[in-house]
Amino acid sequence: MNTTIPTPPSADALGVSAAQARNAVLEELIHQNPGRFRVLTGDRPTGRLHLGHYFGTLHNRVRLQDLGVEMFVLIADYQVLTDREVADNLAGHVEELVLDHLASGVDPARSTIFTHSAVPALNQLMLPFLSLISVAELSRNPTVKDEIAHSRQSAVSGLMFTYPVHQAADILFCKANLVPVGQDQLPHLEVTRTLARRFNDRYGDGDAVFPQPDALLSSAPLLLGTDGTKMSKSRGNAIALAATADETARLIKGARTDSERRITYDPANRPEVASLLLLAALCLDRTPQQIADDIGSAGAAALKRTVTEAVNEFLAPLRARRSAYARDRGYLRQVLREGNARAAAVADATLTEVRTAMNSRT
Template identity: 40%
Template sequence: MERILTGDRTTGKLHLGHYVGSLQNRVKLQNEYDTFIILADVQALTTHFERPELINKSIYDVAIDNLSIGLDPNKITMFLQSKISAIAELTVFYSMIVSVNSLRHNPTIKTEAKQYGYDDLSYGFLGYPVSQAADITFCNADLVPVGDDQIPHIEQSRKIARRFNESYGKGKEFIKEPKALLSNNPRLIGLDGNSKMGKSLGNAVFLSDNAEEVNEKIKLATTDVNRIKITDKGNPEICTVNKYHEVFNESEHKNINEMCRKATIGCVACKKLLANEINSILNPFREKRGYYEEHKEEVRDIILTGSEKANIVGNKTIEEIKKAMNIYI
C-alpha cells in the first residue's frame, strides 16, 4: 500500500470545517493507504508558544476528535510529533539547504503571518515548511492529502527532497518526493460569514459540541441581512445558513432555496432544519467520543504505540540518510 501522511496541529478541538475539509475523507483513506496521522505539537508552538498548557490538553482533544469520527487505531498509525527523533534531526539537516528568501516568499507563510499579526517572524514560524517537510519525509510518505492552500508547502517539501537526493543520494532517490493528494471537498465558511471557520474566531461548530450547543450556535448564524420579516423574500446566495444546507442537507438544498426565495420558510425554521441535520451527523461521533473521554489511558496507549512504530520507521530513514551524508562512525 502507498503511504499517506496527514494530521493536525494540537491547538484546540477540531470543528466542522476540519470534518468537511479533511477528516471525512481521512476515514475513507485509511482503508486505501498505509495512513500515518501526526499530532503536530511542536508545530503548534509556532503560534501558541505562550500557551503550552493548551497544546498539552489539545493532544488528547485532537486525538479523540480523530478517533470519534471513525479512524480505526488498528488501521492507522497515530503519533506525537515531539516523540519522533527523526523529525527533529531531519528538520536540522533540511534547514542547511533551504534559503531564508524561499521561506519568506512562501505564500502560505505570508498569509498566516498576516492572519496572526506577525511583523517579526520567529525562526520556528518562518521554518514551518522545513519542519513540515521533515514530518512528511521521515516516513517516506507517498502522498499528502491537502487543500489547494497547502500546495506551496508540498512543493517546498518536494524541492527539499529533490535537492537532498541530488546532494547526497548519488543517483538514488532515498527520500521520496511527496505528492499532494488534492481533495474536492468544499471549504466551510464560518457561522458569521467569515471566509474561514477558525478555532479562535468564535464562528465554529466543534465536533465535541453537544446538541444544545449546536442549536444555539446555528441560531446565531448569519443570514440574508435584508430579510427582516418572515414575509420578506430572501436571497439564499448571500446566506451563510444556505451554504451549510448545501453541504449538510444536499437532498433538500434546492427545495429550501426555493422556499426562501418565495418566503414560504422563515430563517428560524430554516436554521432548525440545519441544526437537526448537523446533530444527526454528530450523534454517532458523540457516542464514540464519550467512550474515549472516559478511557483516556486507552487514547494515550494508541498515541504511544503509534509513536513507537513511527520511530522504528524514522530511525531506519535517519540511518540511511546519515550514511549518505557520511555523518556516522
Template identity: 60%
Template sequence: MTHTDSTASQATAPAPSAEEALATSTSEASLARSIARSREIEADMPANPGRYRMLTGVRPTGNMHLGHYFGTMRTWAPIQDMGIDTWILVADYQVITDRDGVGPIRERVLSLVCDSLAVGVDPQRSTIFAHSAVPAANQLVLPFLSLVTESELHRNPTVKAELEATDGRAMSGLLLTYPVHQAADILFCQANLVPVGKDQLPHLEQARLIAQRFDKRYGRADKKRPVFRRPEALLGQAPLLLGLDGEKMSKSRGNTIELRMSADETAKLLKKAKTDSDRVITYDPASRPEVANLLTLASLCGAGEPEQIAERIGDGGAGALKTLTIEAVNEYFAPIRARRAELAADEAYLLSVLRAGNERATQVATATLDAVRAAMHMDY
C-alpha cells in the same frame, strides 16, 4: 467573506507587468497539472493501495470542528479502508510557530486522538502520533535547512501571510522555517500522498524540492534508489464553510461547532448563526453567503441539494432554515458523538493509542535518519 470598499471596487486595476502575467500563467498551469495528477491518483488508489502512504497533520491549537470534518477528516477512514497506510500527525510543536505558549495542549492532543478514532480511524491499521515524541524526525530539520535559502523561505505564501499579519511583531525563527519542518514531517515517514488544499501546494512543493536536492547532493551510496519518496498532492474538493458569524471558520475566532459538542450545544449555536432579513430562502452564495452556508451545511449532512432545501423552505425564513439545519447536523453526527463519548471516558486507552503510534513513528523515523546519515557519510 471579504467586504470591499465601494470606491475601491470601482477603480481600474493597473495592468499586470510581463513578469506578473508570466507568473500567473505559470501558476495556473502548475495548478492544472496538480489537479490532473491528483485525479489520476484518486482513480488508482482503490486498485493499488499498496503504492501509497498517506500523511495528514493537524495542529492542536483548539478542538476539531465541522470545518475540519468536512474539509479532511471524513476522508481519513475511507482512505484507510482502501488499504492505504494512513498516518495522522498531531503537530504539537507547530503550535508555537505563531504563539507565545502551548495552552491546554494535553487536553487538545487527546481530544484530537479521540476525534480521529470517533470518525473511524482504526489504530490497528493507521498511525496516530505526536510530532514532539519523534526526535529522529525532528533531527532531519537540520540537514534540510542547509538545502533551502532564506529568500525561498520568505517567498513561501504562508510565511508571507503570517509576516503581513504580525502587525510589526518580529517573526520567530520557527515560523520562518515552518515549511522545512513540514517537509521533515512528510519525508521522515516516506509519505507519498498528502491531502492538501490549493493554498498548501507551495508547502508540498518545498518538500519535494528538499527531497530532490538532498538526493542530488548526497544520494545513496549504491545510487539504486533515492533516499526519499516524492510526495504528491491529493487535492480535495472540500466545500468552504463559513463560521457562525459569517466570517472564515476558525478555532481562534470561536465561531465554530466542535465535534465534541452536544446536540443541545449545537442547536444553541446554530440558532445564533448569522443570516439576513430576506424571508424567502434562496441558494445564492455570492449575494447571500450566510444563508448559503447553512444550506450547504444541511446538504453535507444529508438533507438534499442546497437548491432543493431552499425550495422546500420557501418563505419559511431563517427560523425554518436553522431548524432544518440543526436537525440535519445533529442526526448526521449522532453516531460519531456517541462513539466519541465512549472514547473520551477512557483516557488510558487514548494514551495507549498515541504511545503505540509514537513508537511506530519513531521506528520509521530512526530508519530514515540512519539512511540520511549514511548518505551524508555521518554514520560513525
C-alpha cells in the same frame, strides 16, 4: 513499499492547474492499488476540531484509510508554537485531537497516530533539509508570508519562518508519497518536493532516498462560521464535534443570515445562507438546492431549524463514540504510545539512511 507513481508531464510542477489535473489520475491509482500509497496528514493541537475539519479533512482520512492507504496522522504539538508564544493546555488538546479522530472513524490499528515531540529523529531531519534551501526561497513562500501577516506574535519566530522545512521533515520522515492539501498549501508541498529532489541529487548517489510526494487536492466545500467569516476554533464561530445538541442549536440560532425571506442557494450573493444550506446538505446527503426548495418562503428561522436537526442527527453517533472513548483516558494514552513507537521506528530508520547517504554515521 513501492513509492514510484507514474507521473504525466502535466504534474511536473505542482501549480494549481497541474495539481487539479493530477487529482483524477491519483484517485484512479488509489482505487487500483491503495497499498502503493503512504499518506502523511495531521493537525496542530490548538483546540477541539469542528464541522469544517470533519468535512474538510477527517472524513477524507477515513475514506483513504478504508480504501487501504497507509496513513500517518500527525498531532503537530511542536508546531503550536509557530504563531503563539505559549502552548496552553497542550496535553489536554492532544487528547482532544485523538478523541476527535477516533470518533470520526480513524482506526489506530490501520493508521499511525503520533506526536512531534515523541519522535526525535523526525525533528533531526530539519538540519540537513535547512542546508538545502536558501533564506530567499523561504522568504518568497506565499503561504509563509500570509501566515506571518496573520501571526499573533509581535515578531516572527524562526520556527514560523522555517515552518515549510519542518513540514517537509514531517512528510519525508515516513517517505509519504501522497499528501492531502488545500490549494493554499501547495507552496509548502513544493518546498517538500524541492528538498527531496535536492537531497537525492546531492547525496543519493544515483538512488532516490526520498520520494517527491504528490498533492491530493481537497474537494472540501467552504463552510463559513456562524458569524459569516472563516470557520475557526479561535473565533468561537464553529460547531465543535464535541458540542452538545443544545450548544449546537444555540450556535446555529445565532448564525448570521440576511433579510430575504425566501431561501435560495446563491453562494455569491447570499454566502451566509448558502453556507447553512451547504451544511445541512452535507449532513443529509442532499444538494443545497434541494434543501432551499424544501424551505422556500418559510424564512431564516425554518432554515436554522432544518440545519440544527440535520447537524444533530448527523453528529449523534459520532458524539456517542466520542463520549465512550473519553471515559477511557488510558486507552487514548495507549493509542499514542503505540503510534509514537511505530512512528519513531520509521523515523529512526530514515535518519540512519540519511546519515549513511551523507557519510555522517559514526
